[in-house]
Amino acid sequence: MLEKRSILHDEHSLSFKLLHMNWFLILLLTAIASIGFLSLYSAANGSLSPWASRQMMRFFVLLGGAMVIAVIDIRWWYRLAFPCYIIGFLMLFAVEVMGHVGMGAQRWINLGIIQIQPSELMKIAVIMVLAKYFHVATSQEMHRLSFLIPPAILVLLPVGLVMTQPDLGTSLMIVMCAIVMFFIAGASIWLFIIGGAGVLASIPVAWMFLHDYQKGRVLTFLNPDRDPFGAGYHITQSKIAIGSGGTSGKGFLNGSQSHLNFLPEKQTDFIFTLWVEEWGLWGGLFLLAINALVILYGTWIAFRCRHGFGRLLAFGLITNYSLYVFINIAMVMGLIPVVGVPLPLVSYGGTAMMAALVGFGLMMSCSIHKDSKLPRM
Numbered sequence: 001m002l003e004k005r006s007i008l009h010d011e012h013s014l015s016f017k018l019l020h021m022n023w024f025l026i027l028l029l030t031a032i033a034s035i036g037f038l039s040l041y042s043a044a045n046g047s048l049s050p051w052a053s054r055q056m057m058r059f060f061v062l063l064g065g066a067m068v069i070a071v072i073d074i075r076w077w078y079r080l081a082f083p084c085y086i087i088g089f090l091m092l093f094a095v096e097v098m099g100h101v102g103m104g105a106q107r108w109i110n111l112g113i114i115q116i117q118p119s120e121l122m123k124i125a126v127i128m129v130l131a132k133y134f135h136v137a138t139s140q141e142m143h144r145l146s147f148l149i150p151p152a153i154l155v156l157l158p159v160g161l162v163m164t165q166p167d168l169g170t171s172l173m174i175v176m177c178a179i180v181m182f183f184i185a186g187a188s189i190w191l192f193i194i195g196g197a198g199v200l201a202s203i204p205v206a207w208m209f210l211h212d213y214q215k216g217r218v219l220t221f222l223n224p225d226r227d228p229f230g231a232g233y234h235i236t237q238s239k240i241a242i243g244s245g246g247t248s249g250k251g252f253l254n255g256s257q258s259h260l261n262f263l264p265e266k267q268t269d270f271i272f273t274l275w276v277e278e279w280g281l282w283g284g285l286f287l288l289a290i291n292a293l294v295i296l297y298g299t300w301i302a303f304r305c306r307h308g309f310g311r312l313l314a315f316g317l318i319t320n321y322s323l324y325v326f327i328n329i330a331m332v333m334g335l336i337p338v339v340g341v342p343l344p345l346v347s348y349g350g351t352a353m354m355a356a357l358v359g360f361g362l363m364m365s366c367s368i369h370k371d372s373k374l375p376r377m
Contacts, residue, residue, distance in 0.1 A: 092119065151182070
């Protein structure tokens with residue numbers, strides 16, 4: 001009896017780790033993914049093929065992978081932060097050399113069985129390496145510009161490669177996650193004020209370097225009616241579908257905009273629109289509420305970590321997830337320009353789901369090993 005109790009209280013035992021697994025978080029993630037399964041089934045006009053069946057298989061395999069990541073000692077992930085960054089960077093470089101072109105962009109590596117989008121995984125690697133760098137940073141160091149230049153370079157190097165693919169949305173997400181981590185780590189507020197002023201001042205110059213389709217997205221956002229059958233078609237049809245759903249929706253499998261193929265990319269970027277058209281305002285609020293619980297849960301995990309690496313890692317990962325949710329939903333509602341960001345665990349796609357669940361696996365590892373003592377280097 002005493003031996004059994006000691007095993008359950010040994011933080012290195014598998015029994016202890018499974019007992020302290022974040023089962024409520026896993027339940028929330030499964031609920032969100034299930035909404036995706038229903039939406040993909042509907043998008044295929046009441047068929048599991050070609051999207052829903054593949055998405056279900058991916059989710060449960062990757063969820064198992066996330067649980068494996070969770071039980072691995074956080075000190076291993078601390079040691080692997082820079083190797084993961086280097087591997088991610090090499091994969092990004094490989095995209096430039098042998099990348100697969102899809103939808104006018106070169107963002108994927110074709111491995112035969114699957115296609116991987118390294119930029120999605122690079123977000124996780126950047127968060128890991130920043131969490132390690134700032135793990136033992138003092139307040140004095142965080143106010144020294146010389147100390148902040150190396151992590152800034154670690155962020156800007158992959159951002160530069162992602163921009164050449166071109167993928168402005170992912171580049172901005174990496175930068176925004178990095179800004180949050182700099183802030184949480186204790187960088188001077190003046191750094192953000194000066195940086196923000198610099199960004200605003202550089203907008204006219206940055207506009208000159210945007211691709212024509214990127215300029216078109218911004219102009220369409222400002223005036224969707226300028227090209228209703230071209231650049232503005234996606235967002236116009238999305239607004240019509242959301243509005244037509246009303247408060248209670250048109251009913252499962254009864255969304256006219258999606259099932260009559262007026263709504264483009266209904267299985268990927270615009271899947272929230274399909275969901276709201278069929279389930280209405282209440283369905284949309286339900287999905288938002290579950291995501292809000294996930295974000296609050298991730299924030300709670302970050303606050304409970306007693307070591308800087310886990311706290312920063314959890315904050316960075318939940319920020320990344322929050323940006324996914326906010327940008328996708330704001331995009332399909334016409335609140336921001338269309339940037340091609342999927343709704344995590346709901347939109348069809350393997351790499352985005354992999355990145356999300358790897359992130360949650362690391363987050364759960366932070367929670368299970370919240371009291372671990374990490375080295376200072």
